[in-house]
Amino acid sequence: DTEVTQTPKHLVMGMTNKKSLKCEQHMGHRAMYWYKQKAKKPPELMFVYSYEKLSINESVPSRFSPECPNSSLLNLHLHALQPEDSALYLCASTPRWDRSRSFGNTIYFGEGSWLTVV
């Protein structure tokens, strides 16, 4: 069983809705990530948080807004999404993150949140 838990598992939202995806880990990891994954494709990195600070934003549209309230929690706020944003959204964590070092870079993924935008 994964130690990264995501809610909800499935979400259907309209293009004018505001919703949030939530993620929680209790492994004491200090880096957390959001990935987007389309069917049979690899995960695409969206955001990296290190010690609750945003460290990487992969030029993600502003309709996706991440938030890291503390080291165990990571949210992704969704507003005015498009149908092409429909995908599996994966939360992940690693013990640490450092741009120039590879320690602790084994990624622990949650089970994902399936998002459908109608």
Add this chain to the structure above:
Amino acid sequence: TQLLEQSPQFLSIQEGENLTVYCNSSSVFSSLQWYRQEPGEGPVLLVTVVTGGEVKKLKRLTFQFGDARKDSSLHITAAQPGDTGLYLCAGFNTNAGKSTFGDGTTLTVKP
């Protein structure tokens, strides 16, 4: 951009057959991970390799890391239907501070 080429992209075999999946790059990775993902689930870590030439075994799965740490392979012996899934390799890119994923190999093992 540090690329990780994974092959084959799709593989459909009969139960009991052997198979190998490859991950190749022109760049050196400090470590490389292999994941398996089942439909509707997140990727699950299978192994991390860090030393050039390293070989790790996990039951019927054998993982190799190339001597130069630019390539890796996953070999499955006597595949079973339960091995069906998307296999992903990922190498950490110290220049970008993030992991680079291969495009994945979708494996189907027919009973």
